[in-house]
Amino acid sequence: MATTIGKLAARQVDSLPEGFHSDGGNLYLRVKGGSRAWVYRFKDKGRVRELGLGSVTVRTLKAARELAAEMRSAYADGRDPAELLRDDAKPLGMTFKQCAEALIEAKRPGWRNAKHAQQWANTLRDYAYPSLGDKAPSEVSLADVK
Known part of the structure; x- marks a missing residue:
């Protein structure tokens, strides 16, 4: 079967x-x-x-x-x-911004509307990317997000 x-x-x-x-x-x-x-x-x-x-x-x-x-x-x-x-398993060498954008795209099909994805993108753009955008995710520390 x-x-x-x-x-x-x-x-x-x-x-x-x-x-x-x-x-x-x-x-x-x-x-x-x-x-x-x-x-x-x-x-x-x-x-x-x-x-x-x-x-x-x-x-x-x-x-x-x-x-x-x-x-x-x-x-x-x-x-x-x-x-x-x-x-x-090759290293990706992605920045925090690239990882966040990939996360939004991966989650987009499960969200009810495009506005939700846009809210995430806007929040990250305004608050996270200026200080964290160019860092590797492994380099982001607790002190960076306080």
């Missing part, structure tokens, strides 16, 4: 309760505490393996599905799907 892929809708991603939610095709959304992360789960030589694909704030549902499809293909070809993550 064929596996149904695409069970989750983008709007659901931000509202699902705690648990392990299947999108089909070995892709799952793990909701635990305040975090939501994509997981690729598969059986390899009789044991279950789980590979983290990243947070929903970093990887959209569409991007997670595409990566899961690549991983299924790699596994079918006899390759380890984890190799795709190692290739993808």
Whole structure:
């Protein structure tokens, strides 16, 4: 029997309760505490393996599905799907501003209207970007946001 892929809708991603939610095709959304992360789960030589694909704030549902499809293909070809993550793990070198803009774009499908995204963008532009915009996220300290 064929596996149904695409069970989750983008709007659901931000509202699902705690648990392990299947999108089909070995892709799952793990909701635990305040975090939501994509997981690729598969059986390899009789044991279950789980590979983290990243947070929903970093990887959209569409991007997670595409990566899961690549991983299924790699596994079918006899390759380890984890190799795709190692290739993808190059440093991004993103600034706080770039990360914030990526977050807004990732969350946009779940928001009810464009005004919400614009409010986020305006608030960050007016209050955060002047002092934090050019810093690497890892360099932002508690003192920077007080």
